[in-house]
Amino acid sequence: MNFDLTEEQQMLQETVGQLLANECPVTRLREVFDSDTGFDEALWKSMAELGILGLNVPEDFGGAGLETLDLAVVAETMGYHAAPGPFLGHALAIEAIVRGGSDAQKQKWLPALASGERVGAVSIADAEGGWASNQWKIESGESISGEQAFATGGHQADLYVVGLAGSRLGVVEAEASGVSRERVDGADLTRRLVALQFNQTPCELLADDPEVARRLHDVGCVLLAADAFGGSARLLEMSVEYAKTREQFGVKIGHFQALKHQLSSMALDVEPGRGLYWYAAYAQDHVKDESERIAAVAKAHITDRYMDVARNAVEAHGGIGFTWECDVQIWFKRAMFDRAFLGHPGEHRRRQAEMAGW
Amino acid sequence: MDLNYGTEMEDFRQEVAQFLDENWPLKGEEKDWPFEKAAAVFRERAIERGYLYRSIPKQYGGSEQPPDVLKGQVIREEFGKRWAPLEARGIGTMMLVPTLLERGTEWQKEKFVRPTITGEITWCQGYSEPGSGSDLASLKTRGELIDGEWMINGQKIWTSGAHLADYMFCLVRTEPDAQKHAGISYLLIDMKQPGIDVRPLRMMTGSADFNEVFLNDVRTPEDWIVGKRGEGWLVSRTTLKYERNSIGAAQQTGASFAGLVKLAKETKIAGRPAIEDETIRERLAVLEGYVKAHQYSGYRQLTKDSKREDAGIINMMMKLFSTEIGHQTAKLSMDLIGDEGLLSAGGAELGQRSSSAQGWIGQYMYSLGIAIAGGTANIQRNVIAERGLGLPRDAAADRSSGK
Structure with a gap:
């Protein structure tokens, strides 16, 4: 029994954390947050050099060939630093191609994704609502037409893994004919979204296997949970720090029991999520019969806690907490994203109940 | 990460299982002995094999084994499967004995430890x-x-x-x-x-x-x-140093939750099983999120303990976290039993779990007792805030301790 990260995983987390602390401190983060694109090309290149953009790409195709837990510990660190950019969708697009691509397709896309030369993204939210693969409506084929909401990657994405009717997935190049993308007025400016329209757009279908879509969805849930854990831990730290410095009534406000209790409740919302997201990530590769359900549990629970922590963090900062200038809002909006992307907690709890046979 | 115990532990598990096959329940003419007598004899044999009272020196009646959190866990699991008597519970064994071993004089250990762990004195x-x-x-x-x-x-x-x-x-x-x-x-x-x-x-x-x-x-x-x-x-403040049962509490909340799901399956709301009710399903799912988080936090603590590493702030949280899950479980059970919520707690005793409505009512009330005993929930929150998060100590408490 060793329910802990390996030394390599801890090192990976530290290295990524250092990279983000150096290259994207909050001052830089704010610039990217307020920029038009929400994309920091230099940061993306550094991530590529570190090898984290191809973490889940098999070694044969230029990646590190690691598992979901490795990806998740990186996602936690990204969440902690509110790292801007298309990492989430990129990792998920890779996951789909690794699982559902033919050798030729893998050869065509994976090396360029692993090196970060091309940015991958996913478009799996049906325009009329629905993240689940059985809600996707665009007819699958070598040419597709239709609309989708909330694709990842902003205007940076080079290729999309698109959800199609019949739980199929296809790959569409952003430059392909008939693709138009429109900026979505999203809350989370660290992870930009677009709405896509396809008009007789060429599409390469991935394997006709519903497991691929399922895997994409589950790994997505795990990475969102990991991001949420990291982000909520950061908000707790920020709130504690504020309580130790801000003075009122002649003392640091951290002396007041009401605030202490609020902060310890926040801690109680944060810390127990660590083992849950670890296990959910581990299960994706090692506990097949639990993987789908525990991903749903982790996504629903931890992203919900993140939102609670974010609301409390705003309150714990008082008036300043409600301003654009206060960094809390950046994480608050990541919490909104983590909670809503791939379906809100209520949907996952419905699946959780169904899968338990309740 | 590896959730298997590894070959060394699985071999040990086999060894424990074989011992239990041979020794519990007692065989031959010992078979009909009353439970207390049988348990006492069984415990002696288990101590001889090094399975119980592992951190207590042999001279005081223990089995004096090198600390091994995983072995402790395997023993609890295997004994638990067969309902074999574990160490006698009780405040003497749990609190006094470790304190005496750490701080007591030779004669105090000689006089008190052995009869306490055998249950001869309470x-x-x-x-x-x-x-x-x-x-x-x-x-x-x-x-x-x-x-x-x-x-x-x-x-x-x-x-x-x-x-x-x-x-x-x-x-x-x-x-x-x-x-x-x-x-x-x-x-x-x-x-x-x-x-x-x-x-x-x-x-x-x-x-x-x-x-x-x-x-x-x-x-x-x-x-x-x-x-x-x-x-x-x-x-x-002397606490048990070795082989803390890190996942015991999480296993208990897991068992309570399983009981709650069972109750929801057996209870009807408007003629349909309660478990089919959307609100009940949602509430169970929410609660299960906490229960799972508790369970894996326990695994993490177990691992850290076995490596003699500090699991950090989670150690200070587990009591409060259990308490809050206990409250939620109790509340949901009250909503499930419906009109039977008019009944008394019956004869429920601390820690006893029952699928009957009165058992749940007992648990509904006891969950409050647990929130208070051994440091109230609000005191736990102070501990998390002050020792865990490093917030300043309460000014009034500082004054009264003369600091």
Whole structure:
């Protein structure tokens, strides 16, 4: 029994954390947050050099060939630093191609994704609502037409893994004919979204296997949970720090029991999520019969806690907490994203109940 | 990450299982022995094999094994599967024995450890007083050394099992002029003597597990003190060092949750099983998120303990986290039993779980007792905030401790 990260995983987390602390401190983060694109090309290149953009790409195709837990510990660190950019969708697009691509397709896309030369993204939210693969409506084929909401990657994405009717997935190049993308007025400016329209757009279908879509969805849930854990831990730290410095009534406000209790409740919302997201990530590769359900549990629970922590963090900062200038809002909006992307907690709890046979 | 115990542990598991096959339940003519007698004999054999009382030296009746958290866990799992008697529970085994082993004198260990772990003698804990609950160090029960004997006067409260106990380990103010925490000593007291008056306190559930204990000119020998005079506060903080059962609480919340799901399947709302009700399903799913988080936090603690590493702030949270899950479980059970919520808690005892409505009502009430006993939820929140998050200590508490 060793329910802990390996030394390599801890090192990976530290290295990524250092990279983000150096290259994207909050001052830089704010610039990217307020920029038009929400994309920091230099940061993306550094991530590529570190090898984290191809973490889940098999070694044969230029990646590190690691598992979901490795990806998740990186996602936690990204969440902690509110790292801007298309990492989430990129990792998920890779996951789909690794699982559902033919050798030729893998050869065509994976090396360029692993090196970060091309940015991958996913478009799996049906325009009329629905993240689940059985809600996707665009007819699958070598040419597709239709609309989708909330694709990842902003205007940076080079290729999309698109959800199609019949739980199929296809790959569409952003430059392909008939693709138009429109900026979505999203809350989370660290992870930009677009709405896509396809008009007789060429599409390469991935394997006709519903497991691929399922895997994409589950790994997505795990990475969102990991991001949420990291982000909520950061908000707790920020709130504690504020309580130790801000003075009122002649003392640091951290002396007041009401605030202490609020902060310890926040801690109680944060810390127990660590083992849950670890296990959910581990299960994706090692506990097949639990993987789908525990991903749903982790996504629903931890992203919900993140939102609670974010609301409390705003309150714990008082008036300043409600301003654009206060960094809390950046994480608050990541919490909104983590909670809503791939379906809100209520949907996952419905699946959780169904899968338990309740 | 590897959730298997590894070949070494699986071999050990086999060994434990084989021992249990041969020894529990007892065989031959021992088969019909009453439980207490059978359990005592079984425990002796298990101690011989090194399965119970592993952190207690052989000379005091333990099996003196090198600390190994995983072995401890395997033993609990295998014994649990077959309902084989584990170490006798009770405050003497759990709190006094580790304290004596760490801080007691040779004769104290010789005299008290063995009969305590065999259950021959039982203990109660004399800590709380009517005026000293969360602020325990303000306690006023006085101990004066007169002619080679401690003379003790005062009152203790919430003393579980005092009506049955042979002895009490007790915090007493022996240095009235010293600063608050430095004025306390840790004394052992014979409960079977005049001057001790035990009055049961009836709990809101209707049963009476705990008591008020009045001490009037109670005597105890001068050397029945653990640690030195004025060291009682520190002595009382001695905790079990080895083989903490890190996942016991999580297993309990898991079992409670499973019971709740069962209840939801068996109960009807408007003629349909409650488990089909959307609101109930949602609430169960929410609760399960916490239960799972608790479970994996327990696994993580177990791993950290086995590597002798510190799991960090989670160690301070587990009690409060269990308590909050317990509240949610209890509340949902009340909503499930519906009209039967008009009934009393029946004869439910602490820790007893029952699928009957009255059992759940008992648990509904006991979940509050658990939130208060051993440090109220609000005190737990202070601990998390001050020791875990590093927030400044409460100004009023600082003043009263003379800092």
